[in-house]
Amino acid sequence: MSAPNSFYVTTPIFYVNDVPHIGHAYTEVATDVLARWHRQSGDPTWLLTGTDEHGQKILRTATANGATPKEWADRLVESAWKPLLKTIDIRNDDFIRTTEPRHEDNVQKFLSLLHDKGFIYTGEYEGAYCVGCEEYKQSSDLVDGTGEYAGQQVCAIHSKPVEILHEKNYFFKMSQFEQQLLDLYEARPEFVQPESARNEVIQFVKQGLADLSISRGTFDWGIKLPWDESHVVYVWFDALLNYITAAGYGSDSEKLERLWPATHIVGKDILRFHAVIWPAMLMAAGIDVPHRVFGHGWLLVGGEKMSKSKLTGIAPTDITDTFGSDAFRYYFLSAIAFGQDGSFSWEDLSARYQAELANGFGNLASRVLAMTQKYFDGVVPAAVDVQPADQAIADVALAAIAQADDAIDRLAIHEAIASVWTLVDALNGYITEQAPWALAKDPANADRLATVLNTCAEGLRVLSVALSPVIPKATSILWSALGAEAKLGPLDDQPIRDAGRWGQLPNGTTVSSLEPLFPRIDTEAATETSPE
Ligand code: MSP
Secondary structure, eight states, X not given: OOOTTOEEEEEEEEETTSOOOHHHHHHHHHHHHHHHHHHHTTOOEEEEEEEEOOSHHHHHHHHHTTSOHHHHHHHHIIIIIHHHHHHTTOOOSEEEETTSHXXXXXXXXXXXXXXXXXXXXEEEEEEEEETTTTEEEOGGGEEEOOGGGTTSEEETTTOSBOEEEEEEEEEEOGGGGHHHHHHHHHHXXXXXXXXXXXXXXXXXXXXXXXXXXXXXXXOOOSOEETTEEEEEEOHHHHHHTHHHHTTTTTTOHHHHHHHXXXXXXXXXXXXXXXXXXXXHHHHHHTOOOOSEEEEEOOEEETTEEOOTTTTOOOOHHHHHHHHOHHHHHHHHHHHSOBTBXXXXXXXXXXXXXXXIIIIIIIHHHHHHHHHHHHHHTTBOOOOOSOOHHHHHHHHHHXXXXXXXXXXXXXXXXXXXXXXXXXXXXHHHHHHHHHOHHHHTTXXXXXXXXXXXXXXXXXXXXXXXXXXXXXXXXXXXXXXXXXXXHHHHOOGGGSOGGGTTSSOOSOTTOBOOOOOOSSOOOOHHHHHHHSOO
């Protein structure tokens, strides 16, 4: 069992059949904000992400492009998936590919263990398979096709026909774990989140669990079963194991002990794999189940789940090239309640960028530093005449951090940002009320002017630390311009849970000029050039 406050968090591993879109990037940034918050709190933190490279979907795409599946995966990982992490500023601790020996070898160990323990048997299966989902479908998962697929049953997620497969397979005795799973959901209500997802999973399991077909014998792009090399393991069984093979399963038990169990952040489309199949696999092997599984909502475009296959995919760089990575991170995590679906629109992104990042936060920072330069030659003055209005700001800061930390614990990222933003709003209101430019006109107000600017600079210190997990680039520029780097050390070293404690920025800190953190963007040009 890992240390009590250790935080091992994962993203799904992404299929390499295509390049990333903003839905994939959304999962990445959410996970990264959680990891950065914990890391900055001093918690031992580990963020794992990676790619899912086996299975029929990848094999078909590679073949269609005249490449071997491994060549195709190598190309996509290097040209698209690893660069995505840079584009949106992800600070991951590891990146696992399911074609690496550290994964393949230990998946085989896991399979042998389950085989030896009697959890695997041979059988026959006939069912409707969706290659897009890499999953056998129940009739309730199918809908009537439209357009070119009219008259056929299609997968409700991909809107494409399913294939009827009849195979001799190996099966995992998943049905044996039905009661144990129900007991788990009951005993640990936080195991599947949010609540709506938990209820859905419970209903699903209560209807009865079938055994799971875990091998395929009709193609060979996958990990071979150790006892029957004519079969490869089912791609989901292979993929789910990345969370422990990357953490040392089968190779480094000390590491596994330190990291496991993890918090899994996944899209709600793949919640069942993580909340039903995965814990059943772990129970069979005698390994602890995950700490939590959180299913977030979908990014919708035109009311539908955004996807490449439906041609509604938007590349993350379409947004970051114009607005920057901080704005991408801030926008998706503040505008959408984490756990619910959210509609993306260029208009909403532009409006929030302008109102919240440029005017709300960026302007606040520029004004405070400019006034400190103008009235105090750039040296942060001491607070010598503290009045209730100043104390009120300190109180807001303390409460904001405590509430944000509580929200992060509950994985309510949007609430955490809203809590921190109460300080942005409070400081803007405070500046309007205190009107330092008016105080500056009369030397008799010198003590008040000093106190007001001290309060503002201290507020910016708190904001730099508390917002650094969300907008790391802007906050690190502000941290230097505030002179805090020189006095307090690197931004990354500032403990976030202690950030609300007032009075940490030493008097006499020297500020420097600040270019706009979020420059004005010609939003008309930005929205005109963007895809529909
Ligand atoms: N390879 C599997 C996951 C295996 S994990 C052991 C897979 N890959 S995927 O490339 O299809 O990516 C799925 C994940 O991408 C979703 O679970 C979700 O996190 C993210 N998203 C893909 N489209 C999305 C939206 N339109 N909106 C939000 N997230 C979406 O499934």
